[in-house]
Amino acid sequence: MIGAGISVLISAAVWFLAVAIPSKTGSPFAPIRDLCQRIAETSVGRGILESVYAFPIIEGFHLMGIALSIGVLCWLDLRLIGIAFTDQPVSKVWRQVIPVASLGFALMFITGGLLFWAEAITAYDSVHFWIKVALILLAGINALYFEVVTHRGIEEWDSAPVPPLKARIAGLVSLILWTAVIITGRTMAYSF
């Protein structure tokens, strides 16, 4: 039931992106567009795009990065919300999850960078790409805020099955933002 509900929400988000937000930028900002053009025209950028296998293989690793990072991080988020592993301290779940997720994030950012290298111009012209970048930044800010602010005083609620509201919000926001990153990552591949 929850799966069906979330599926409908994700579909609604894609519908909104496809119908309400034209993906092509109307007034490109010339200096940065020129920079993207130059990035895409480097030998590496061209090489990735023109090779039969390089692009699909990097895409494959990018997808595996999603599974490693978001798929594993979601367990920390679910713990913070108070849904999963409620009998274990948050700090313990954190220690188990973060090394694996970090590996995934490294893989995702490296492969993401390579994909951008090849498609810099296409990405620049896609509004959905910029929404994706903004969402990643927001997810980063959310994680940083949790680390710096919410994380202080964790001793008080570390073992609580349901952490305080601020921690639950951090977990929920993280889940929503990373799901939205996946959605915009998909929609930027289509020209609506």
Added chain:
Amino acid sequence: MNTLYPFFKWANDTWLSQVINDSKWLFPAIEGVHIAALALLFGTILVMNLRLMGVMMPERPRSQLSRELEVWTLCSLVVILVTGVLLFVSEAVRSFNSGPFRIKIVLLIAAVLFHFTISRRLMREDERQHSAGLCKTAGVVAIGLWMGVGFAGRAIGFF
């Protein structure tokens, strides 16, 4: 292989296939759900198999972890299979001619069977009964199979 072609042709011509192809946003929407479910499914598969290999959550009893993850695995598997069928129906004939699609289906069947027989049994039975080497091998095979499914799946879009 060609004996299966009529089925692919039939799937390709269904009403559902037409609806998905006529819409500009339905295919990406289904794909978005498919990949979000993939993240969740692979996440649970990874946690389970890394526990089996002794990498993650070594203090948590395997059988307990297996039971906790079960509902998430099943739910995400249902979502990923339903959206997968919808994606398939919308381009069934193209899939028929796609090498990676065939590889993906074989690996998918192998991965699901491996999960519900060997992996699950190793997780549920007494930890002292099985050697660490066996568990590590099973974990690597399971993760490898699922990664194969992911890679082949991504390749369908290209080949």
